[in-house]
Amino acid sequence: xxxxxxxxxxKIVIGMxxxxxxxxxxxxxxxxxxxxxxxxxxxxxxxxxxxxGLAIFxxxxx
Numbered sequence: 001x002x003x004x005x006x007x008x009x010x011k012i013v014i015g016m017x018x019x020x021x022x023x024x025x026x027x028x029x030x031x032x033x034x035x036x037x038x039x040x041x042x043x044x045x046x047x048x049x050x051x052x053g054l055a056i057f058x059x060x061x062x
Contacts, residue, residue: 031058
């Protein structure tokens with residue numbers, strides 16, 4: 001049980017780091033993904049493809 005919780009927390013932290021890194025590098029272009037529960041869940045479940053999908057969704061709605 002503890003291993004499962006640790007794995008979930010690890011994926012959440014990695015998703016938050018990916019979102020923060022994306023926002024840091026592309027803030028100069030004003031292409032920031034808001035960091036909230038939904039985007040963290042998407043980034044945690046799908047990792048880099050999730051961030052790319054969120055970025056494409058952001059660009060289509062820009």
